[in-house]
Amino acid sequence: MNILTFAILIVPAxxxxxxxxxxxxxxxxxxEYLAMPAAPSSKFSAWMTGWFSxxxxxxxxxxxLHRTNVTxxxxxxxxxxxxxxxxxxxxxxxxxxxxxxxxxxxxxxCGTWLGYGPVDQDFVRYFMSGYYNAAASNxxxxxxxxxxxxxxxxxxxxxxxxxxxxxxxxxxxS
Numbered sequence: 001m002n003i004l005t006f007a008i009l010i011v012p013a014x015x016x017x018x019x020x021x022x023x024x025x026x027x028x029x030x031x032e033y034l035a036m037p038a039a040p041s042s043k044f045s046a047w048m049t050g051w052f053s054x055x056x057x058x059x060x061x062x063x064x065l066h067r068t069n070v071t072x073x074x075x076x077x078x079x080x081x082x083x084x085x086x087x088x089x090x091x092x093x094x095x096x097x098x099x100x101x102x103x104x105x106x107x108x109x110c111g112t113w114l115g116y117g118p119v120d121q122d123f124v125r126y127f128m129s130g131y132y133n134a135a136a137s138n139x140x141x142x143x144x145x146x147x148x149x150x151x152x153x154x155x156x157x158x159x160x161x162x163x164x165x166x167x168x169x170x171x172x173x174s
Contacts, residue, residue, distance in 0.1 A: 022142045025051065026086050030077030033085045045070050046123045047141055050130025052089055060104040061127065086139075105131070108165040110157030125150055128169060 025048065036044060049066055053059070069092070076092040077085065105128060113124055129146050133139070152172035153165075160168065 022140050022144075024140050026084060026139045028085045029081065030083050030085055030088055031081035033088075034074065034077055034081070042119075043122060043126045044141075045073075046126035047130035047133075048085065048089060050127035050132075051134040051139070052130075053127070054131045054134035059106045059131075063103070106164065106166055109161065110163050110165060110168050111161030113165050114154070114157055114161065124165070128165065132169065 028044075033041065033044065045066075049061060049069070053061065069089075072092040073085065073088045076088045077083070080088065105124070108124065113121065116124065125146070129141065129149075133141070149169070149172065153168045156168045156172045157163070157165070
């Protein structure tokens with residue numbers, strides 16, 4: 001699995017797989033977000049989508065709306081480079097958007113998730129991490145913890161393919 005890490009303060013660290021870091025999502029500025037390479041930016045966006053989805057009490061994602069929201073946040077950030085990405089989310093998306101429920105994360109089974117390609121598995125992994133961190137009132141993406149939990153959830157899912165992914169996370173994530 002080729003997952004890039006997140007920087008704690010310096011954007012160039014996003015390109016290094018050797019660093020294990022944490023990032024307080026509230027401290028990431030628009031200029032840092034806009035400077036991220038494509039892969040970490042995509043994972044960051046998925047984590048933020050999960051975090052923001054919990055705040056608006058949604059357990060599903062509309063992929064078209066997700067792409068539109070990413071475009072809107074990036075556009076807002078271009079005009080507000082020193083602002084927090086979190087502020088950009090609130091200003092450019094709002095919590096009242098009602099997406100077309102194309103994927104309900106409460107209904108994904110382990111077997112279904114394991115059958116996804118790497119990009120889709122990562123999207124779900126980061127979305128769920130953001131979602132559960134928001135539920136715990138935590139805005140810190142802890143990469144090491146995400147990796148440990150992902151490994152434990154994958155092992156659980158391989159043995160329990162009919163169980164839901166949230167059940168696997170609740171049974172194996174710390």
